[in-house]
Amino acid sequence: MSFVEKLDKEALDFFNDVASRPFSQQAVAFLNAYWTEIGDQAEFIFNVAWETIKMADMHAKGISLVHKYEEGNDLDFNIGLYFYEKLCKFLDEDKKKRMDRRRIQEVTARNDDSYCPQEGAQGQSRRQL
Numbered sequence: 467m468s469f470v471e472k473l474d475k476e477a478l479d480f481f482n483d484v485a486s487r488p489f490s491q492q493a494v495a496f497l498n499a500y501w502t503e504i505g506d507q508a509e510f511i512f513n514v515a516w517e518t519i520k521m522a523d524m525h526a527k528g529i530s531l532v533h534k535y536e537e538g539n540d541l542d543f544n545i546g547l548y549f550y551e552k553l554c555k556f557l558d559e560d561k562k563k564r565m566d567r568r569r570i571q572e573v574t575a576r577n578d579d580s581y582c583p584q585e586g587a588q589g590q591s592r593r594q595l
Contacts, residue, residue, distance in 0.1 A: 485539070485540070486539055487539055488537040488538065488539050489516065489519055489520070489523070489537055489538060489539060490512075490516060490537060492539065493511055493512065493515075493516060496511075497511065514553070514556060515553060518549060518552050518553050518556060519541070519549050520532075520535065520537070521552065522541065522545050522548050522549035522552060523535070523537075523538045523541065523545070525545070525548065526541065526542070526545040526548075
């Protein structure tokens, strides 16, 4: 049995109403429905996922200027995959940046003036070079 077949008429009408709204309003409805479980992720949803879905929708519509963009309400399957790939890429890049920042903080905390970033992976210092 599919998802929509499990809904009663009122729930199905609500689902169809939300699905016909622009992406930003869909996000608000999603957060309202699941606030207790994911409310702490609202900032990510609006600052990262929303911007990523907007760019994916613009890509699909062949729009490069934000001021010409009219917010959509659905993505075809391929653009949905494109959105997912862009979101994963953002998260991978963000993870790398956090790791780099952590390494810099560790070195700064040690106040190790002998540390050489280019040679640090091999455990060498400037004094050893």
